[in-house]
Amino acid sequence: MKIMVIVEFTIKPEHRAKFLNLIHGHAKRTLSREKGCLQFDVLLPKDSANKAFLVEAYADNEAFDTHMNEPSLVYLKETYKEWIDKRDITISSEMV
Numbered sequence: 001m002k003i004m005v006i007v008e009f010t011i012k013p014e015h016r017a018k019f020l021n022l023i024h025g026h027a028k029r030t031l032s033r034e035k036g037c038l039q040f041d042v043l044l045p046k047d048s049a050n051k052a053f054l055v056e057a058y059a060d061n062e063a064f065d066t067h068m069n070e071p072s073l074v075y076l077k078e079t080y081k082e083w084i085d086k087r088d089i090t091i092s093s094e095m096v
Contacts, residue, residue: 001093002038003064007054008088015083016049023052026076030056034070036063050085064091 011019020042027040039057058064067073 005056010086
């Protein structure tokens with residue numbers, strides 16, 4: 001089963017540029033390094049400058065677990081924790 005992940009961030013305005021730079025780099029690295037990552041998009045809604053969404057797809061639970069256990073993910077979260085007000089994550093399985 002494919003795993004779909006949607007992460008919604010509420011970004012502190014003064015940190016928006018740094019956050020987006022960091023998260024875009026993370027998305028590119030994940031897609032290029034993790035074979036099981038099928039999609040990793042950073043979306044910016046037109047009506048909200050302080051929101052960002054990640055839309056991710058992983059081939060299966062093993063690929064998602066690999067991503068979640070990447071040492072770089074710990075660094076990423078530690079780096080941006082003071083730059084955001086909120087993070088909501090939705091994880092779902094899709095029958096393929």
